Amino acid sequence: MDVQIDITQNIKDQFDRYFNLTKTKTGFRPNPAIIDGEMEYVEFPGELEFYYFHQSQFRVPVNMKSVNPPDTNWFLIHINLSKVKQEKKVGDETIEFLRYSPIGILLYGPDLEIITPIPPNVDSELASIHFSDTFLKSYFEDWESIIDRDKSLVYEDLDPVLESKLSIALSAMNNKIKCHGLLLDFMQHFFDKLRSHQKGVNPGKLHxxxxxxxxxxxxxxxxxxxxxxxxxxxxxxxxxxxxxxxxxxxxxxxxxxxxxxxxxxxxxxxxxxxxxxxxxxxxxxxxxxxxxxxxxxxxxxxxxxxxxxxxx
Known part of the structure; x- marks a missing residue:
């Protein structure tokens, strides 16, 4: 099953088109013939969306392509929380993101096209944060010095502090106000980590x-x-x-x-x-x-x- 996610658009609406989401008391349940699991989703003011895909299994093989154009105003933070390796394809090449205590955070930026092959009957768990420059301008005056728009993909370690903050935010998704504050705390710490990234000669878009x-x-x-x-x-x-x-x-x-x-x-x-x-x-x-x-x-x-x- 081929799935294409446009990062400039609402992620939940796109998932609904592919996976036929059904509202539950705690979130959304996709078509069980495609995915055995549940998704929680919270949308906050200022163009900020928070997703948690509980431990689940795809029942069919899926190639999920994420696309972000060069002139985008949107970004996506992808965090694989499963204990297994995750593969991604860029062009025709396969990249393995190996879990090594702990897995890292991927920031999807402009001019990105990346494919994640998801095999059937393998445990999967992940969190995603979808946000625009409207959100960045509201909370981070120096965001343009933190996020380098010339980089389509940036990695940062999910250190124990970030892992703890994310876990607390995920546990509060049923309380929108509380969850908002906790997610902002996670984002603040994440951007503090990005501030430590050194600037330098940019070799251009990597092959x-x-x-x-x-x-x-x-x-x-x-x-x-x-x-x-x-x-x-x-x-x-x-x-x-x-x-x-x-x-x-x-x-x-x-x-x-x-x-x-x-x-x-x-x-x-x-x-x-x-x-x-x-x-x-x-x-x-x-x-x-x-x-x-x-x-x-x-x-x-x-x-x-x-x-x-x-x-x-």
Missing amino acids: PEDLRRIFQISTKLRNPTTPQIPTLTELANTANMGKSKFKASFKQVFGLPPIEYHNRVRMEYARIEIQNKGKSPTEVSYILGYSHPSNFTKAYKKYFGVLPSESN
Whole structure:
């Protein structure tokens, strides 16, 4: 079954055309011959829509194409919450988004055409946030410095803070006022993360094969405790790119050059282990492979501006 979603239009109305939604007490139920599951949907003032697709299974194979024109005023945040890998097609190339504690957030921007093949009888769970520049202008005065319209696809980690905020917002979808505030809190934190994305030379619209390789290679950098990551030269060679192009292309999607991105993964992991899991800085330093705790302390302070013992 081929489904095409126009990101400039109301998503629920398009789903209704394809999946024949029926109103329930808590949301909407699609045609069970197509999808065994339920969808919740809340529309807020200012052109902001919030979707939650509960754990469900498609009964037929679906190719879902999402399209956003170059002159769009609309954006979509896509978050895969299932425990299985998710594939997407850009052009004729297939990209696997591998889950690695946790899965990330994809921001769909202008000039996008991306296909998600959904196999039948496989558990699926996701959340989506659909919003326009009307929403952005209402809440974020500097939104044009946060969202780069030259990028059709941007990745950001769904860190434990974002994951918690999203979970709380999803649990409040039956209370529109409360849910609105919680979703805005999630969006604020998400945009704060986007602010950390570095600007730089934009290599232009990425070829699907380049994008596929970048996402595959990113899995080598997203494990904070890996003893040794490949060098920039090795990563570029794996991607079949020159170092400059690979570094710029990776930065275009992930917001940081590859080695800096891996360092952020390590430092954020360290903060979580110290703050939430009660590990000592010394324990974390050895988990991360530092030869001496003092080296970890210096690296942590350089990154966060405070000592590990001062984290709260």
